[in-house]
Amino acid sequence: MTDTAPLFDRVAIIGIGLIGSSLARALTEYGVARSVVCADRSIDVCAKAMELGIVEMATTEIPVAMDGADLVVLCSPVGSFAEVGEAIAPHLREGMIISDVGSVKQAVLRDIGPHLPDGVHLVPGHPVAGTEHSGPEAGFASLFQGRWCILTPPPGTDAGAVEKMTALWRRIGSTVEIMEASHHDRVLAITSHLPHLIAYTIVGTASDLEETTKSEVIKFSAGGFRDFTRIAASDPVMWRDIFLNNREAVLDTLQRFTEDLTALQRAIRWGEGQQLQDHFSKTRTIRRSIIDAKQA
Amino acid sequence: MTDTAPLFDRVAIIGIGLIGSSLARALTEYGVARSVVCADRSIDVCAKAMELGIVEMATTEIPVAMDGADLVVLCSPVGSFAEVGEAIAPHLREGMIISDVGSVKQAVLRDIGPHLPDGVHLVPGHPVAGTEHSGPEAGFASLFQGRWCILTPPPGTDAGAVEKMTALWRRIGSTVEIMEASHHDRVLAITSHLPHLIAYTIVGTASDLEETTKSEVIKFSAGGFRDFTRIAASDPVMWRDIFLNNREAVLDTLQRFTEDLTALQRAIRWGEGQQLQDHFSKTRTIRRSIIDAKQA
Numbered sequence: 001m002t003d004t005a006p007l008f009d010r011v012a013i014i015g016i017g018l019i020g021s022s023l024a025r026a027l028t029e030y031g032v033a034r035s036v037v038c039a040d041r042s043i044d045v046c047a048k049a050m051e052l053g054i055v056e057m058a059t060t061e062i063p064v065a066m067d068g069a070d071l072v073v074l075c076s077p078v079g080s081f082a083e084v085g086e087a088i089a090p091h092l093r094e095g096m097i098i099s100d101v102g103s104v105k106q107a108v109l110r111d112i113g114p115h116l117p118d119g120v121h122l123v124p125g126h127p128v129a130g131t132e133h134s135g136p137e138a139g140f141a142s143l144f145q146g147r148w149c150i151l152t153p154p155p156g157t158d159a160g161a162v163e164k165m166t167a168l169w170r171r172i173g174s175t176v177e178i179m180e181a182s183h184h185d186r187v188l189a190i191t192s193h194l195p196h197l198i199a200y201t202i203v204g205t206a207s208d209l210e211e212t213t214k215s216e217v218i219k220f221s222a223g224g225f226r227d228f229t230r231i232a233a234s235d236p237v238m239w240r241d242i243f244l245n246n247r248e249a250v251l252d253t254l255q256r257f258t259e260d261l262t263a264l265q266r267a268i269r270w271g272e273g274q275q276l277q278d279h280f281s282k283t284r285t286i287r288r289s290i291i292d293a294k295q296a
Numbered sequence: 297m298t299d300t301a302p303l304f305d306r307v308a309i310i311g312i313g314l315i316g317s318s319l320a321r322a323l324t325e326y327g328v329a330r331s332v333v334c335a336d337r338s339i340d341v342c343a344k345a346m347e348l349g350i351v352e353m354a355t356t357e358i359p360v361a362m363d364g365a366d367l368v369v370l371c372s373p374v375g376s377f378a379e380v381g382e383a384i385a386p387h388l389r390e391g392m393i394i395s396d397v398g399s400v401k402q403a404v405l406r407d408i409g410p411h412l413p414d415g416v417h418l419v420p421g422h423p424v425a426g427t428e429h430s431g432p433e434a435g436f437a438s439l440f441q442g443r444w445c446i447l448t449p450p451p452g453t454d455a456g457a458v459e460k461m462t463a464l465w466r467r468i469g470s471t472v473e474i475m476e477a478s479h480h481d482r483v484l485a486i487t488s489h490l491p492h493l494i495a496y497t498i499v500g501t502a503s504d505l506e507e508t509t510k511s512e513v514i515k516f517s518a519g520g521f522r523d524f525t526r527i528a529a530s531d532p533v534m535w536r537d538i539f540l541n542n543r544e545a546v547l548d549t550l551q552r553f554t555e556d557l558t559a560l561q562r563a564i565r566w567g568e569g570q571q572l573q574d575h576f577s578k579t580r581t582i583r584r585s586i587i588d589a590k591q592a
Contacts, residue, residue, distance in 0.1 A: 079569075103519075128519045132583065147518055177515070187512050190502050192519025197564075198494055199520070201557045203579040206486045209552070216483050218585045219473070222443055223399075223424045223488025224495070226586050227523050233583035236576035243564045243572060254561055256505070258554075261497045265550055268493075268539045273375075276539060280532035283499040287428065287529035289514045290522050 006034045007167055012069035013038040014062060014084055015076030016049045017235070018130065019101050021139030023073065024054045026172040029141040039065035041076075049136045062087045071168075073125075074100035074112070079241035081111040089115040097121045097161050103188060103238075105152040105181035107245040113154070121161035126150045126184065127174060128192070132233040145173030146294065152181040189249035194257060196239055197250065199231035302330045303463055308365035309334040310358060310380055311372030312345045313531070314426065315397045317435030319369060320350045322468040325437040335361035337372075345432045358383045367464075369421075370396035370408070375537035377407040385411040393417045393457050399484060399534075401448040401477035403541040409450070417457035422446045422480065423470060424488070428529040441469030442590065448477040485545035490553060492535055493546065495527035 011033040013020045020038065027033045037057040040046050046058035059065050066072055066088060074084055081102070088098070098120060100108055108124040116122050129147040131138065149169040153162050166176045179187075206217045206225065221229065243250055267275045307329040309316045316334065323329045333353040336342050342354035355361050362368055362384060370380055377398070384394070394416060396404055404420040412418050425443040427434065445465040449458050462472045475483075502513045502521065517525065539546055563571040 128516050130519075148516055150516070187516060188519060190505055191513055191516045191521040194501075195498060195520035195524055197560060198498060198524075198557070200576055200579050201560055202491060202494060202553055203582050204575055205490075205549070205553045205556045207578065207582055208556075209486055209549075214582075214585070217487055218582070218589050220424050220444055220446070220483060220487045221586050221589075223426075223484060224491035224527050225487040227527055228491055228494075229579070229583040229586050231520050231523055232576075232579040234576075234580075236573050236580060239576050240569050240573040244567055244569055247564055247567075250564060251561065253501070253505075254557075257498055257501045258557070260501045260504075261494070261550075261554070264493060264497055265547065268543055268546060271540055271543075273536050273540055276536040277532050279500055280496055280528075280530075280535050282503065283496050283525070283528040284530075284532060286499050286503055286510075286514070287525040289510070290517050290525050293514050293517075 004031055006031055007164055007171070008033040008071045010035045010037065010069045011071045011073060012065040013055070014040075014065065014072065014074045014088075015080070016040045016045055016055070016058070016136045017075065018134050018138045019127065019143075020073075020075030021049065021052070021054055021136035022141065022143040023075065023101065023172075024049075025139055025141035026144060027168075028054070030172050032168055032171050033071070037065050037069070045136060052136055054136065054139070063091045066091045070095065071097045071099065074098075074102070077235075077238045077241040078102040078104055078107055078245050079237070081108060085112045085115040092117065092120045094119040095121075097123055097164065099123045099125050099165055101125060101127055103192065103242045104246040105150075105184045108152075109154055109181055121158045122154065123157060123161050123165045124152045124181065125165060125169070126152070126188070127169070129174075130234070132230050134235045142173065144169070147174050149174040149176050150184055151176060151178050152184050153178070154181070185246050185249045189246060189253040193242055193246055193250050194253045196231055196234060197243065197254065198257070199228040200239070202228050203232040300327060302327055303460055303467070304329040304367045306331045306333060306365045307367045307369060308361040309351070310336075310361065310368065310370045310384075311376070312336045312341055312351070312354070312432045313371065314430050314434045315423065315439075316369075316371030317345065317348070317350055317432035318437065318439040319371065319397065319435075319468075320345075321435055321437035322440060323464075324350070326468050328464055328467050329367070333361050333365070341432060348432060350432065350435070359387045362387045366391065367393045367395065370394075370398070373531075373534045373537040374398040374400055374403055374541050375533070377404060381408045381411040388413060388416045390415040391417075393419055393460065395419045395421050395461055397421060397423055399488065399538045400542040401446075401480045404448075405450055405477055417454045418450065419453060419457050419461040420448045420477065421461060421465070422448070422484070423465070425470075426530070428526050430531045438469065440465070443470050445470040445472050446480055447472060447474050448480050449474065450477070481542050481545045485542060485549040489538055489542055489546050490549045492527055492530060493539065493550065494553070495524040496535070498524050499528040
């Protein structure tokens, strides 16, 4: 197999939204799969995916999409995984790889794991990439370029399956990191889940303020607020499911955040300027590291 | 006076950092002033401003910069205004306009107002623009293009002076809004000050987490965290002064934010998915409004 030969015959994408459609485009454009098909529970979304020409076939029936597939990637919201796990169970074949792109990873093992017999390989994945837009029309093939993809295969997973999934993500431009699902969920709680929760909160607080009009909040958003609104425009169902499925890590991280916020609040109330300045100086250096790591 | 004639003979910029140097550049480039000079308490910053060629003269002595100036604009951190007010007091002349670019506005009236005799016009201003970078080398003439500038002249301010400052900001690309200082401070508390406080907090929380390494936080920052780090890289002294000088409005807004965050925290803990989804759907529409208002 050369570096440019397809890695898979047929990839079935379950759920063809922003990430699913970006993956479908990338798998075709970078020659990873001979054929890409999708299943989505919405007939309208299926029609849109066909119209966009990003899949060979779209269907509302998961078994139809799985026919002939050597890789099935779950790209629907994490809350649907238990149901999808049941739907795929009767159609699994020896040697198939089952993966996903969910933002929480312990829940994948919990919801999909029990449905898989020996010989079917579960290699959960999480591309750390996205935009605030949703739907198949929002996707693009280069979304994963220069981004990280975290794989969390459970202990004992077939090494060949992990290698194939690593090769897939590398081929479409990502750098792959392998870690335990529980560790993933703690790291992402702080780098992604808490930032989203905070952004959703502050945008809600702003829109509820009765003494400032909504138009003023929008007018003067360039002072910092607008950066939060981009994050708070992310898909509501996807994020509902992330918070419900990474509850412990999110609540723990949130508790630490609240303690830190209370300390700064107290410093403001008591006019402790030096404490504020020291804190603000420390956080500045983190930004520099992110720029240096080319993740800015 | 035609639309392109200079509005001022000589403008003295006090404090030549990101905003001061951007203003100096813009006043020259758009022909607003015949001459722009600056005072800065750092001799190194003065030398840098001269080297960049953005002022006709730079000095550490405020009275020297004020000589012959018909407009003095305070661009130093808000916490320095009481001291600067004392320094400029003996050198004020009939007809002079005193302005500033501070992010809080009631403090300007408090700290500068008492030093000004009748016939000297105080027109406080706040360009809602900036970047996370600091210093004279970070400035650029187009920083204010397409942004809002809020003027908060106290009741009874000379109308001609307000008109001239309005014309200045329009000439360099901004849209001017006039409001009361106290209203400004409440609006900016939610659109700018609280977002910065939250960003500073979460970046600090992340860097203190012992179970995830700092390199992991940086690696996977594209999941949302990096948007906060940009804001949390803003000038530490400037932001210390903003929080200390808009204490009441910031603490009040923070209290509302904390209540809202607690409600979402509770919804996560008790698995109330519908409440989360409803909240996240509401915030999404705010983003759309900001894009429509061309402030994204």
